[in-house]
Amino acid sequence: MSGSDLRNINDVENYDALLRANLQRVFNERDAQKRIAAVQELFADTPTMYEPTGIVTGRAAISEVAGALLDQFGSDFAFVPEGPAVGHHGLGYLRWHAGPSAGPVVVSGVDVAEIKAGKIVRLWVLLDAPQG
Template sequence: MSSNDLTLPGAPEADFNHLLRANLERVFNERDPARRAAAVADLYVVDPVMYEPTAIVTGRAAICEVAGRLLDQFGLTFAFHADGVAVGHHGLGTLRWHAGPGEEVAVTGTDAAQIVDRRISRLWVLLDPSVR
């Protein structure tokens, strides 16, 4: 554990809202691969891990690839939108979100992130069950 680890008692808290909203906007809504990679470098630790419902994604390049593939798969109007303000403490933050084409909501969920040294170290993508 580094001396700057945000889980240490008395360490200043990260700006959970800024980090998790920037992750949605600058990574998962960014269609330009170079800009997405720059955002991941800013927001994530060197060796991050993302836990999706069906996969474990390791490394910055792999996270960029997953985000790009999602955007390509669902079309030009597909986007993620934050619902409310991210909350967190002691190195753990959460942000509710919804996504879909245009104004349509196709999926909802929550991102839960472990924050280390003011960057995302681990990200869990939690999808809500479909309501039909």
């Protein structure tokens, strides 16, 4: 397969832009109205998010979970992408870490998303094992 063939496969969906937007505009957004607007733009009509503690279905529920996480960890807490998101054939992932801006990292992991027609259909939030 040539380099141009690889670019054509990867250009079908912009995995990096979509998954970074999800991290920044959904999971780092403290304004509930802006967050739900981003969820409506980035997610399919009836998305499902799989977290370690449960399964969340629907745009409103995903927005509420993101808001609750931000409330739980405080105003200085943020998710930070690590490198570009990659993917092909409708499956992409983005590695990230999170914590207060002055450190330390509280949690790290990866978002894995099924993407169709430029929208997140299903999102798995996979947490790394605690260090130490």
